[in-house]
Amino acid sequence: MSDASVHLSVLDLATREYGQSNTDALQGSIDMAVHAERLGYERFWVAEHHGMPGITSSAPAVLLSAVGAATSTIRIGSGGVMLPNHAPLVVAEQFGTLRALYGDRVDLGIGRAPGTDGATAMALRRTDRLDVDDFPQQLADLIGFFTGMDPANPLARIQAVPGYGDVPEFWLLGSSGYSAQVAGALGVSFAFAHHFASDNTEAALALYRDSFRPSRFRSEPNALIGVQVVTDEDPAVVAEQSAPGMISFIRMRQGAKPEPVSMDEARAYEFSDLERRFIEARTARQAYGTADEVAAKINALVASTGANGVIVAPGAAQAQYRHQALDVVARLHGEGRLVRAGAAVA
Template sequence: MPASDFRALPLSVIDFASVRPGQTVGEGLQDSVALAQKAEELGYERVWYSEHHNMPSIASSAPAVLMAHIAAQTSTIRLGSGGVMLPNHSPIVIAEQFGTLAELHPGRIDLGLGRAPGTDPQTLRALRREPSAAETFPDDVRELQAFLGDSPSDMARTRGIVAVPGRGTKVPLYILGSSLFGAQLAAAYGLPYAFASHFAPDALKQASAVYRERFQPSEQLSEPYMIAAVNVVADDDAARAEQELHWYRRQRVRLMAGRGRNFTDEELDMVMESAGGQQILHMISYTACGDGATVRDYLTEFAHRAGADELMIAPIGSSPERAHGSLEVLRRAWSD
């Protein structure tokens, strides 16, 4: 992407509804409201929420409920799931949930779909999910499309069934992924594709190439459209941004390697240097850090490398104010 073209690239936000140390879940959810309001004020395209379960530091286990609350406290920004883990649910229930959102907030709702469980094996059983549920993901996407479409479907599983709310809303679907499977499915169905490069960097370029090479136009989309996610910590003071990134790297290893254990600082240093710690840090390889100009240049090159039509920003911050600051600094730099 030529440097002169970066301003045309839409910027969006992925929010994990984080519950920071010392916070209640309710306080974490209020932070998500404030983040969406800030993103709307700054002119970001959309905010997405991911479905996770049994993760004490993430409160977005019910994206549709969270979206309804935030949509009522914003007015223009698009809101979506990033994503709903469809094998955890029946397609008609998701059609009714997101159809309800679309009727209440027309033109503002996205439905991103993933096939991973978004949790651990024990919680998967608590969700009543069959281990083989992911195998029917392509058919479930088609079933969901049928429920959201204008006309009754002739699919065997949907014949004679109407999703109300749902039918006729045509809530736009996005396929989420971190491997070639999602790229191939999005291309075959003619749907936009969102790659989780903020925590799964390895297959980004290959998945982008496969998606574009194999894309088949559809009623929803005539040309391929790819979103790539990336971590951002931006501050007018580059040294302060580096301090925030240092905090985030340690916090991520602490959460993922500790599994509830409280490491001392010395123990955490050793874990971070271990093979396991380095693998955790590798997951956030795509991270822009620095002042506005530095972050803007990184993201411009990243978008070119990823073949992205839109960037989804995961704002890093040890406090809500720091996360808001990253969005503000980036937005100003994007407009300069």
Template sequence: MSSLSDVRLSVLDLAPIPDGSDAGTALRNTIDLARHTERLGYHRYWVAEHHNMPGIASSATVVLISHVADATERIRVGSGGIMLPNHAPLIVAEQFGMLEALHPGRIDLGIGRAPGTDQRTALAVRGSRAALSAEDFPQQLAELMAYFEPDEGRAVNAVPAAGNKPPFWLLGSSGFSAQLAGMLGLPFAFAHHFSARNTLPAVRLYRESFRPSATLPEPYLALGAAVFCAETDERAEWLAAPSGLTFLSLSRGRPIPLPSPEAAAAYPYTEVERQIIAGRMDSNIIGAPETVRKGLEELVSDTGADELIITTMTHGHEDRLRSYELVADLTH
């Protein structure tokens, strides 16, 4: 049975934009956090693709990955993930082949099939209603992977993808990607932080579907986990509260910058709103170090995860740095 000391710790960053701040500051904070977590010994640093979100600055994911890789030395850097239906497979292959060529052995290509936004914005990203369906995802993925293989007389090649293939990951929040990742023999990252009710079924399906591949002889499972760690349980709850208000606004189609703890505390929640937030935050691991240790140990024990990819969205940058410090200390 796995324990917390047996798993790798990694980072998922959405480059949060706090209320009263701006995207430039958020992106500089991402670079600072990447350097900080590299020093703390985190294994990989992923950034997520979201569009039309006033509280998230990581929309141009590949650009941000490049800057993070340039600013660090050892930590793996990648996408958590690239939403493949938003992009032509050729372009993704060119971009990640170039990243791998520039930073050999440090780049991850995590792929998802969701739009990373609402349907109206997805239409603006993809350019046509015909491209909005996710049904073509397996074919898009196969095309993308083929561009990284040696030229076999293809009329179109992705330069410099051939010979510069980063590890592929599939990301998901349901059983579809879990099963596909298993069938292809790929590592799988499940979004436990926003789809906790599907975690155990998806994990089981991934392992049952797994077929060894040339790059992965056994299943490899990473879980996205939302964690808020501070010196006391009360302080951690205070820092986590803005995420609940952010989700509430998003669920009503009104995304907002990340509010301050003071704004979250002052909001006049109805009982129904409190229930909505509680349902979302229930899977978050929030508290002082020992509280967080117990939560993470339970998650690892229940799932047998090989890696935890931790996301922490706090209004204050120093609070986010400190949370990752305290979590890193749990494994020492």
């Protein structure tokens, strides 16, 4: 890959379509990883969400073990593990196990959000204390279980097995300036969740670069941005494939569980003017549209943020169109039409 190329990765939620079983959805995630590897993507990440009927990626390490067994070259990782939901030692052992099984292909992406509603977060953490004040110490402990603790740390005598001495590629994930600053101060790679929080992407990446201090992990900043992609040459297909997810998201914001929405229900759904404005605002800075429109939107984002690459988050309702999103972006990349900031488009 030339220095001018945009680095391509994939983020998958193991989406459960209407009428599918959890088994179907998880197998679909594995199939997408195989497809992404075949297309030449660099990494395949799975998210952590809980209590969402349309998303089955609640146990990233478990799903990644299956993804690792089905692939051989693509990097596999979490996008991400929500650290406040877990004991750092357990995360170190899980990803140490993945490293033992799949070697240096493993990324460990860490986030600090709950990935769910407050009640579910309390059930996960067994406490009603849901603030993030402990996050920096949790992060330091997690890294220490891989690299070695400060002797003054009460946990210094505890060893993660597997884990200790077998360090994955660390990434910090976030959608705010706080996470950007923490990633920069630690000297680790940073992935910004632009695919669902697009208002301050440029500011957060600038803050990450300004805060960056070289470390044992990286000598210079390295940033990816998540971009939701729904693409087809027919605008009607793009709208149809986007609708079920938008309906689920609107209902979730209204306090309902985001159940999978059927294509028939989505076709019959009448969006209010307010909902249409919400959708327009939500998708304006994502890559929805024809191949040419996808290329233009990704290039504009890379140019405005200075990101090293993008994480494609396929947003279509049906698997064939989620795969199509990977196909189109990979083709654009192969044609030299996705470039880093400052480079000329072929």
